[in-house]
Amino acid sequence: MRHKTFLLFAILVIGFLSGPLAANAEKEGKVYRIGWLGPTYRVFDKVLLEELRKLGWVKGENFVIEYQSWGCKPDQIPKLAAELARHKVDFIFAVHTTDTFAAKNATSKIPIVFTMVGDPVGYGFVSSLARPGGNVTGVSSNLIEITGKAFQLLKEAVPGASRIACLHNPARGQLAHQFLEKMQAAAQTLGVKLQSVQAQDPKDFDAAFKAMAEEQAQGLVVLSSPPYNSYVTQIVDLALKNNLPMIVLGPTYWPRAGALMSYAPEYPHQYRSAAHLIDKILRGAKPADLPVELPTLYEFVINLKTAEALGLEIPESLLVRASEVIE
Amino acid sequence: MKGKLFRKYAVLFVTLVTGALLANGLIEIYFSYQENKTALARIQREKALAAALKIEQFVSKIELQISWIAPRGASGVSPEKVEYVRLLRKDPAITEVRFIDSAGREQLLVSRLGMDREKSGADFSQNPAFLEAKRGKTYFSPVYFRKGSEPYMTIAMAGPRKRSGVTVADVNLKFVWEVVNQIRVGKAGGAYVVGSEGNLIAHTNISLVLKKTDLSSLPQVAAARESPLNPGQEEKVSVARDLQGRQVLTTYAPISPMGWFIFLEQPLAEAFVTLYASIFRTALFVLAGIVLSILASLILARRMVTPIRALRDGAARIGAGDFGHRMNVHTGDELESLGEEFNQMTTRLQESYAHLEEKVKARTHDLNEAFQQLEIANKHKSEFLANMSHELRTPLNAILGYTELIVDKIYGDVPDKIQEVLERVGENGRHLLSLINDVLDLSKIEAGRLTLSLNDYSMQDLVQTVITSVESLGAEKNLALRTEVPSDLVTGKGDEQRIAQVFLNLVGNAIKFTDEGEVSIEVATSNSSFLVSVSDTGPGLSEDDQQGIFEEFHQVDGSSTREKGGTGLGLSIAKRIVEMHGGSIWVESTPGKGSTFWFTLPIRVEQQEEQK
Numbered sequence: 001m002r003h004k005t006f007l008l009f010a011i012l013v014i015g016f017l018s019g020p021l022a023a024n025a026e027k028e029g030k031v032y033r034i035g036w037l038g039p040t041y042r043v044f045d046k047v048l049l050e051e052l053r054k055l056g057w058v059k060g061e062n063f064v065i066e067y068q069s070w071g072c073k074p075d076q077i078p079k080l081a082a083e084l085a086r087h088k089v090d091f092i093f094a095v096h097t098t099d100t101f102a103a104k105n106a107t108s109k110i111p112i113v114f115t116m117v118g119d120p121v122g123y124g125f126v127s128s129l130a131r132p133g134g135n136v137t138g139v140s141s142n143l144i145e146i147t148g149k150a151f152q153l154l155k156e157a158v159p160g161a162s163r164i165a166c167l168h169n170p171a172r173g174q175l176a177h178q179f180l181e182k183m184q185a186a187a188q189t190l191g192v193k194l195q196s197v198q199a200q201d202p203k204d205f206d207a208a209f210k211a212m213a214e215e216q217a218q219g220l221v222v223l224s225s226p227p228y229n230s231y232v233t234q235i236v237d238l239a240l241k242n243n244l245p246m247i248v249l250g251p252t253y254w255p256r257a258g259a260l261m262s263y264a265p266e267y268p269h270q271y272r273s274a275a276h277l278i279d280k281i282l283r284g285a286k287p288a289d290l291p292v293e294l295p296t297l298y299e300f301v302i303n304l305k306t307a308e309a310l311g312l313e314i315p316e317s318l319l320v321r322a323s324e325v326i327e
Numbered sequence: 328m329k330g331k332l333f334r335k336y337a338v339l340f341v342t343l344v345t346g347a348l349l350a351n352g353l354i355e356i357y358f359s360y361q362e363n364k365t366a367l368a369r370i371q372r373e374k375a376l377a378a379a380l381k382i383e384q385f386v387s388k389i390e391l392q393i394s395w396i397a398p399r400g401a402s403g404v405s406p407e408k409v410e411y412v413r414l415l416r417k418d419p420a421i422t423e424v425r426f427i428d429s430a431g432r433e434q435l436l437v438s439r440l441g442m443d444r445e446k447s448g449a450d451f452s453q454n455p456a457f458l459e460a461k462r463g464k465t466y467f468s469p470v471y472f473r474k475g476s477e478p479y480m481t482i483a484m485a486g487p488r489k490r491s492g493v494t495v496a497d498v499n500l501k502f503v504w505e506v507v508n509q510i511r512v513g514k515a516g517g518a519y520v521v522g523s524e525g526n527l528i529a530h531t532n533i534s535l536v537l538k539k540t541d542l543s544s545l546p547q548v549a550a551a552r553e554s555p556l557n558p559g560q561e562e563k564v565s566v567a568r569d570l571q572g573r574q575v576l577t578t579y580a581p582i583s584p585m586g587w588f589i590f591l592e593q594p595l596a597e598a599f600v601t602l603y604a605s606i607f608r609t610a611l612f613v614l615a616g617i618v619l620s621i622l623a624s625l626i627l628a629r630r631m632v633t634p635i636r637a638l639r640d641g642a643a644r645i646g647a648g649d650f651g652h653r654m655n656v657h658t659g660d661e662l663e664s665l666g667e668e669f670n671q672m673t674t675r676l677q678e679s680y681a682h683l684e685e686k687v688k689a690r691t692h693d694l695n696e697a698f699q700q701l702e703i704a705n706k707h708k709s710e711f712l713a714n715m716s717h718e719l720r721t722p723l724n725a726i727l728g729y730t731e732l733i734v735d736k737i738y739g740d741v742p743d744k745i746q747e748v749l750e751r752v753g754e755n756g757r758h759l760l761s762l763i764n765d766v767l768d769l770s771k772i773e774a775g776r777l778t779l780s781l782n783d784y785s786m787q788d789l790v791q792t793v794i795t796s797v798e799s800l801g802a803e804k805n806l807a808l809r810t811e812v813p814s815d816l817v818t819g820k821g822d823e824q825r826i827a828q829v830f831l832n833l834v835g836n837a838i839k840f841t842d843e844g845e846v847s848i849e850v851a852t853s854n855s856s857f858l859v860s861v862s863d864t865g866p867g868l869s870e871d872d873q874q875g876i877f878e879e880f881h882q883v884d885g886s887s888t889r890e891k892g893g894t895g896l897g898l899s900i901a902k903r904i905v906e907m908h909g910g911s912i913w914v915e916s917t918p919g920k921g922s923t924f925w926f927t928l929p930i931r932v933e934q935q936e937e938q939k
Contacts, residue, residue, distance in 0.1 A: 128475055128476075129474050129475050129476035130472070130474075130475040130476045130534070130537040131534065131537070142440070145440050145441070146440055146441075148441055148442045149438065149439070149440060149441060149442055151442070152442045152443060186442060189442060190442075276508075285532075289532075289534040290533070290534065291475075291476040291533050291534060291537055292476060293476070294473075294474065294476065294477050296419065296420075296499055296501045296502075297419050298419075298439055298440075316409055317408055317409045317412050320409055320412045320413050320416055321412045321415065321416055322416075323416075
């Protein structure tokens with residue numbers, strides 16, 4: 001009898017002790033595969049990876065990235081997106097509108113997060129900012145909304161300008177259209193004449209600037225887009241050559257390269273926000289329930305050297321507003 | 328019955344120890360639950376207060392900056408645009424700021440997103456921001472969402488003078504979201520902010536906020552809105568259910584200027600993991616303690632009961648007479664001394680028992696001896712009597728013979744006077760002779776010398792002979808003699824003469840003691856015995872007399888015997904004779920109504936019964 005009691009006791013003890021151990025043994029060991037779709041690996045990706053690390057996601061440890069970069073060949077995007085879908089990655093990080101577009105066409109199941117889409121609702125990526133409803137969500141660059149603002153900033157820098165040109169990429173379709181509409185409205189408000197100039201390839205740039213010169217444009221608003229971003233120096237040089245004060249709706253490397261001004265969301269912050277969305281999705285949230293985030297921080301950069309070269313006196317109201325002044 | 332004490336002890340011990348252990352365990356669990364809860368709540372509260380402070384600072388910083396700029400528009404004229412631009416530059420949370428003059432017209436708008444405008448004259452006179460601010464208070468609007476996804480709040484403040492305009496700032500509340508998002512309570516716990524109306528302002532799950540979730544029905548939110556705590560006040564812990572219905576440990580802190588509340592919550596299951604672990608440990612120890620105590624109790628109870636059982640069994644053996652048994656109890660306590668006492672008692676008992684037995688043996692021996700001697704003496708006495716009787720009879724017969732010869736005038740004439748005396752001598756001589764005969768008979772019987780001569784006899788003839796010999800006596804007293812003897816009686820076997828002696832004794836007595844009425848003899852058979860009764864209508868016998876009537880030398884009373892004559896040996900002899908035949912004799916009598924003497928006689932007596 002005593003043996004039996006002891007045996008029972010022993011079984012109970014072992015049972016109690018092994019319960020928690022067994023529960024602990026069941027630890028998540030999953031390594032997620034993230035598909036990356038964009039033009040080239042850039043400095044902002046570092047920001048993304050750093051932020052992910054802060055949230056507990058370490059590249060090579062609990063996730064790996066399959067890079068699909070298309071460099072200067074945007075026509076490759078659909079093929080690369082299809083590749084990612086075929087590889088059944090857990091998640092696609094699409095940098096730009098074109099990437100998001102291709103990724104969304106390639107899959108309706110794999111979650112997609114974007115960082116640089118100007119108008120996600122307009123493109124039909126999401127049904128509304130608050131409730132995306134599908135497999136796509138991300139951080140909007142909100143470039144369209146601030147188009148008027150950029151126009152006004154340029155007008156403030158060149159108060160006397162009465163003819164202002166805008167350069168955009170017709171390949172952006174819907175976005176380019178909205179951009180143009182915004183520009184026209186702003187031109188009307190500010191009482192200036194707007195010249196719309198299109199350029200798709202580097203080979204179009206010369207012709208475009210020639211057209212501006214012919215129309216005697218006194219300022220230029222550029223809507224940055226992937227191909228433009230690859231030829232920053234060329235465009236900046238052309239503007240300077242043509243004595244055109246230019247504001248770019250795009251990253252700060254434009255004024256660093258010599259553009260007069262840039263106005264855009266703070267790009268690193270966009271990537272950080274994207275990292276938070278990725279974190280939520282990897283932890284099980286549905287993209288359909290994750291609202292598209294709008295930028296909270298905007299960067300306004302002025303290159304005073306360029307201003308000097310152009311013979312412009314930048315008013316105090318602009319300098320006060322600038323988040324960075326390049327001297 | 329068996330093992331009852333063991334069970335009692337075992338149950339008692341187990342109940343006591345288990346009860347104590349359980350009580351201890353439960354108390355420990357209760358206190359550690361309370362302490363844990365309080366500690367967790369304190370930590371949560373600290374976090375909540377810190378978060379509330381952060382949000383308050385965020386808002387008050389904006390408020391402060393607006394308050395610097397607001398007086399610039401004191402005259403009702405728009406302040407310099409550059410000041411507003413600077414404000415935007417300073418605080419990235421402010422997306423738009425506008426100046427509204429005292430008449431409620433927009434004079435200036437500086438925006439981060441849209442185009443700035445001056446002197447638009449847009450009408451804000453009915454706008455709550457304008458109206459509230461004009462009343463001299465800082466106005467905080469309810470939270471609203473731009474483009475359906477960006478949380479915003481309007482803060483408005485008027486200049487100090489009556490004609491001062493109002494500065495209205497649209498503040499992006501993403502910062503509040505970030506604060507809330509950064510709060511982690513354990514792994515699964517988080518925070519949310521609730522507006523003064525109970526609407527959700529910030530939550531880790533943004534879509535809940537964008538759905539404009541109303542939390543006013545949650546009990547913890549309702550309680551907070553009812554009686555907002557002061558920051559210094561001690562928090563009472565509450566366990567409530569969250570939106571998903573999970574049990575959570577929740578605390579809150581007020582965010583004062585706006586009347587918001589920040590709530591921190593953690594699922595109970597996670598919050599109490601360490602508590603559960605400690606409860607589990609306690610339970611394990613209690614369980615182990617109980618198991619051990621049960622084992623110990625069983626052993627202890629066994630140890631207590633075993634000596635008691637040994638005592639009981641020993642007592643039973645001693646009680647059954649096994650005085651050689653000794654208790655073997657070595658517990659070193661009262662039980663052992665009880666066992667020793669038992670053993671001593673047994674020893675004494677054994678000694679006194681042995682002593683007693685010897686004494687009984689000796690006494691019995693003595694008694695036997697005395698008895699034998701007595702018997703020998705009695706025999707001697709009987710023999711002496713028998714011899715004596717014989718010796719007495721011879722000269723008496725001579726006396727009687729000679730007397731009769733004299734009466735019969737063999738020795739010549741006897742004068743009448745002497746004749747009469749001689750007859751009296753003969754009469755008394757015969758009486759003496761019958762006395763001696765009786766004594767002789769009794770002596771013979773007692774000395775074992777009397778032997779029955781067993782022959783066939785006819786009971787009818789026997790009774791007839793008896794009647795014939797006593798007829799004259801009955802006739803003298805004028806008594807009726809009645810016999811009732813069945814004619815078909817079988818032939819008996821026995822000593823006919825002795826049986827006749829019994830009859831004669833009984834009938835003679837009946838006639839002797841009966842003065843009028845009748846004497847009857849009845850014979851029947853039953854169970855191979857003759858059943859004989861001799862009844863009279865004489866004075867009867869008292870209870871006491873019936874008792875000893877068959878003993879030697881017994882007479883009912885002296886006077887009647889003297890009057891009636893008799894030796895007092897007749898019934899005793901009759902009894903002996905009947906018993907020698909294997910029968911029995913008894914009397915039934917009622918004083919004043921007569922007596923009936925009964926005796927049974929086996930019909931065929933083949934052997935004489937031994938006399939004791």
